[in-house]
Amino acid sequence: MTTFDVGVAARALLDGNWREGEYRGRRYAFSVPSPRSYPWQWYWDSCFHAIVRRRFDPAGARAELRTLVTAADPDGFIGHTILWGRPLDAQRAIRYNIASREDLMTRTIQPPLLAWAWAWAAGSAPIEEPRILAHHAWLREHRALEDDGLLWLIQSDESGLDASPKFDHVWGRLGQGRPLFPVLIARNRRLGFDARRIAAAGHPVVCEVLTNVAWSLSEQALGRPSPTPALVARLWDERRGRFADDVRNAADPTPPAARPLTWDTLAPLALPDLPDAIAQRLVAEVLRSPGFAGGIPLPAVSLDDPTYTAQETWWGRHRHWRGPSWVNSAWLVSLGLRRLGLDPEADALAARLHAVVAREGFREYYEARLGYGMGAHAFGWSTLLWELLDPAPPPTLG
Known part of the structure; x- marks a missing residue:
C-alpha cells in the first residue's frame, strides 16, 4: 500500500493549479482553487494557498498575495473573485456579484484574511504594504457600520x-443557492453593493462571526487595536455559550436561540486574544459535543441539528455549507486547540482528517459522517491538512 505523503501531494496540487500571465496590463501569479470549478482567483482561498505554499516556495507565496493587492482598486477595494485572464460568460454573470461583465473583480468581499496571511507568508510586515492599508481603510469606511x-x-x-x-x-x-438568489444580486447591484444604502433601504445586513474573526486577525497583524473585545461584546451569548450573528432587517426575525448550530461559533478559537474562559467553554460544550466530535473534522452544521443534510437538495450543489466538512475550518479551530495546550486533541483531529484525505484526495469538502469526497476535485485550500499535521506557530501579531 502506498503511503500518502501530504507534503508531496499538496505541492503537486498547488503547482498544478498555478497560473501566471498578464491581463489588462497587470501581472498575476496564483493557484486557482480548482481547475474546472473555480478557474479564477478567490480572495480567501489565495490567503490559504499562500500559507501552505510558503513551506516549499516562499517566493510563490508572496507572488500569490501580491496578485491580490495588484487587483485592488485605487480606493483599496479587493473583490471576492478576481477574473484574471477572461471575463465572465453570460451564464455565470447572472450568479456573480458584478456591476458589469467588464469588471475585473466581483463587487462583494470575502473574509478579510489578507493582512494575516501576509504575516504568515510574505516575509515582511503587512503594515509595510500600503495597498493593504488602503484595503483596510476601505473596509472600515464601507463595512464598519457602527462605532x-x-x-x-x-x-x-x-x-x-x-x-x-x-x-x-x-x-x-x-x-445563496435558492432560486431567487439572482434577485438579491440584482437588488444589491442597483444599490451599488453599498452596505449603508442597502441597510437604509430596509434590506438585511449581517455582523457575522467568521468575517469578524478574519478582520480581528488581520487588524492585529497590522499592529492595530484588536477588534476581539468588540466581537465578544456584540456576538458572544454567555447564556447559550456560543457566538451568533447580529442581523438587521432579517426576512424572518428568528431569535438566536432558534438558529442552527453551525461551525462558525468555533471560529473565534483562532483568535490569539480570545478570553480563555470562552475558549475552554467552546471546546467543552461545542467542539466535544456529539454533533461535532462525532463527524469528520469539521462539520459545517452540527450533525444533530435539524438543518443538517449531507444529501442532494432541491437547490443542488449549494448543500455544501449545510452539513459536509471543510479542511480550512478544522485548521482554524486547531489553532485554538494548540493555543490552549490541547495538542493531543488537535493531533487526533488532524489524524482523522488525514485518513479521509488519503483515501479521497484533496476535495472541496467531505461528507461529515462517512467521509467520502464531495464538490470540486484538486481543491487548493484542502492542502491546509499539511498545516494540521505539521503545525507551525502562528505569526506574532502586532
Whole structure:
C-alpha cells in the first residue's frame, strides 16, 4: 500500500493549479482553487494557498498575495473573485456579484484574511504594504457600520459560508443557492453593493462571526487595536455559550436561540486574544459535543441539528455549507486547540482528517459522517491538512 505523503501531494496540487500571465496590463501569479470549478482567483482561498505554499516556495507565496493587492482598486477595494485572464460568460454573470461583465473583480468581499496571511507568508510586515492599508481603510469606511468597528455583510457569500442554514432567516428565498438568489444580486447591484444604502433601504445586513474573526486577525497583524473585545461584546451569548450573528432587517426575525448550530461559533478559537474562559467553554460544550466530535473534522452544521443534510437538495450543489466538512475550518479551530495546550486533541483531529484525505484526495469538502469526497476535485485550500499535521506557530501579531 502506498503511503500518502501530504507534503508531496499538496505541492503537486498547488503547482498544478498555478497560473501566471498578464491581463489588462497587470501581472498575476496564483493557484486557482480548482481547475474546472473555480478557474479564477478567490480572495480567501489565495490567503490559504499562500500559507501552505510558503513551506516549499516562499517566493510563490508572496507572488500569490501580491496578485491580490495588484487587483485592488485605487480606493483599496479587493473583490471576492478576481477574473484574471477572461471575463465572465453570460451564464455565470447572472450568479456573480458584478456591476458589469467588464469588471475585473466581483463587487462583494470575502473574509478579510489578507493582512494575516501576509504575516504568515510574505516575509515582511503587512503594515509595510500600503495597498493593504488602503484595503483596510476601505473596509472600515464601507463595512464598519457602527462605532465598534466590526464589519457588516450584504450577502451570505461574503462570509465564505455561502448557503449555510444560519442565513435562512436572514434572506429567506433570496439566499445563496435558492432560486431567487439572482434577485438579491440584482437588488444589491442597483444599490451599488453599498452596505449603508442597502441597510437604509430596509434590506438585511449581517455582523457575522467568521468575517469578524478574519478582520480581528488581520487588524492585529497590522499592529492595530484588536477588534476581539468588540466581537465578544456584540456576538458572544454567555447564556447559550456560543457566538451568533447580529442581523438587521432579517426576512424572518428568528431569535438566536432558534438558529442552527453551525461551525462558525468555533471560529473565534483562532483568535490569539480570545478570553480563555470562552475558549475552554467552546471546546467543552461545542467542539466535544456529539454533533461535532462525532463527524469528520469539521462539520459545517452540527450533525444533530435539524438543518443538517449531507444529501442532494432541491437547490443542488449549494448543500455544501449545510452539513459536509471543510479542511480550512478544522485548521482554524486547531489553532485554538494548540493555543490552549490541547495538542493531543488537535493531533487526533488532524489524524482523522488525514485518513479521509488519503483515501479521497484533496476535495472541496467531505461528507461529515462517512467521509467520502464531495464538490470540486484538486481543491487548493484542502492542502491546509499539511498545516494540521505539521503545525507551525502562528505569526506574532502586532
